[in-house]
Amino acid sequence: MKKYIFIPALIFFLLGIQSCKDEVVNNEVVIPDPVQSPPTSSFESTNTIAWMNLIIEIVSLEDIPAPECSRLYGYAGIATYESVFRGIDGARSLGGQLKQMPQMPSPENEKYDWLSVMAATLKAVVSGILYEPAQHSLDLINDLYSNQVQARKDTIEEVVVNRSVIFGEQIGNAIIEWSNSDDFLSTRDLSYTPPPRTEDPSYWEPTLPGQHALEPYLGTQRSFCLQSADMCAVPLGFPFDTIPGTSFYEEGMVVLEKRQNLTIDEMNIAFFWEDKNGTGQPPGHWVSITNIIVNQFSLKLDEAAKIYALVGAAIRDAFISCWESKYRVNLLRPKTYIRDYLGEPNWNPLVVTPPFPEYTSGHSVVSGAVAKVLTSFFGDNVSFVDDTHGNQPGLRNRSFDSFYDAADEAAWSRMYGGIHFTSGIVNGVEQGILVGQEVLSTIHFN
Incomplete structure (x- = not known):
């Protein structure tokens, strides 16, 4: 909602000389809303499905056993939500809800593209959760990520995409750090x-x-x-x-x-x-x-x-x-x-x-x-x-x-x-x- 602040006419005149950034309505300075990111609900789920299908493909190619790949599917699902929930009205993080999951990184008061955030988050999480992945699997992950991010750069401002990618990487890295303490790695050599x-x-x-x-x-x-x-x-x-x-x-x-x-x-x-x-x-x-x-x-x-x-x-x-x-x-x-x-x-x-x-x-x-x-x-x-x-x-x-x-x-x-x-x-x-x-x-x- 825009905020209206009444000021005397003379002060308004002086401020008007000094600044042309604020909108003027009926002798009042209108302070613009902070930059708003498009809501998560404005996006289709196509990109998410593509990531889930890629994980299925990697599990198939690498013959990852069911109990091990359950970990990959699990963290990927959590990461998907965590990467986009800030664009959902009233939504909250899973940090502090799931066992030992810390609070996740917070964004700046800037515009974000949630598809780009998600792509960067899932790239980090899928690559990081895979145990001793084949290079071909990493190439598939990088290809999907690059294609999705480039598609966003072709659609919206590149600066928004780049900012979103950085934020997504921060979320993904935080999830990987959390995953490292779940005792999967510590049981590999037992x-x-x-x-x-x-x-x-x-x-x-x-x-x-x-x-x-x-x-x-x-x-x-x-x-x-x-x-x-x-x-x-x-x-x-x-x-x-x-x-x-x-x-x-x-x-x-x-x-x-x-x-x-x-x-x-x-x-x-x-x-x-x-x-x-x-x-x-x-x-x-x-x-x-x-x-x-x-x-x-x-x-x-x-x-x-x-x-x-x-x-x-x-x-x-x-x-x-x-x-x-x-x-x-x-x-x-x-x-x-x-x-x-x-x-x-x-x-x-x-x-x-x-x-x-x-x-x-x-x-x-x-x-x-x-x-x-x-x-x-x-x-x-x-x-x-x-x-x-x-x-x-x-x-x-x-x-x-x-x-x-x-x-x-x-x-x-x-x-x-x-x-x-x-x-x-x-x-x-x-x-x-x-x-x-x-x-x-x-x-x-x-």
Whole structure:
């Protein structure tokens, strides 16, 4: 709002001689508003989606495992929001809300271009979070950044873009400094030897020669929103057993019988959600779904930034919660159980059993968590077509009536794949929903 200050006519005359910068209205000096930056809501979300797709591409090219790339998706989502929230009316930083996240740099009282701020922030964050990245990945990051910034220079004043880039770099560097204390780096060189099954027959063991436990210390790393890594854990509910008729024995039989009676659709579901190496991994599948929904709702950058922050936090915290359960419960996989106790020494699942304990299912936990935050944001009756795999043969597009519909299918795909027991699937979804609720209870945008 413009401010009006009344002055006597003579003083006005003298001031008018000395300055021609102030506007004059009815013998009053009008002090101009401070330079205003265009609001974040004035921008499309196209550039943000391009960054998320690039991260998926890099994860695919470098075969970054799901628990590790969950960190990349998580920080990228947080960084997206943090780079543009100052252009959202009434919005607040996530600094001081997420665990140990400090206050972020503040801008000067100047005009900023939020697309340029975001590009510079994400360039710094994606490059900095990647662990030992390939040069090709860094080139892809630099290319996207350069193209987006040049497009802005072709559109608005270059001085505004340059100022915005500097501010974005400051935010990105602050996020990287914060990330360095989350215990990811400190666990890179730690060794791990699985406790032998001679101590307890329920213990997990690798199911293929040469397999090594993947990310055994993930559950000790800092989350974004969880007060403790085990706060959302769901107990197994019954003890390990090999006696026919017991609950655990029946769980093994369910996997065995399902493998023997798979339908074509169930096999397609198993492969659609497998998200193995050469894809964006299970967390990237949910980022892809988020991209689909952002496009479907034609979200502007302000709303898109919020949803990427929620999804990113949900993905990362889901994996921390799940991996804490996995290595604490340390439960064997169906392949081991069926071969050792159900009289099928040569049995194999439909998909490859990954190198970490069974309980709970990572697909289930991350799907439950993301479905929770997406449902909170968009509602529980959102129909969509998941074209994550480009409708290629064997991975045809699938349609869903809600986010929980997709989450349930993703979870049960691991039963069809033969790599999870029923409890790991059902309890995993419940665990993920609890994680999603913690994210929603922690993050406040206003």
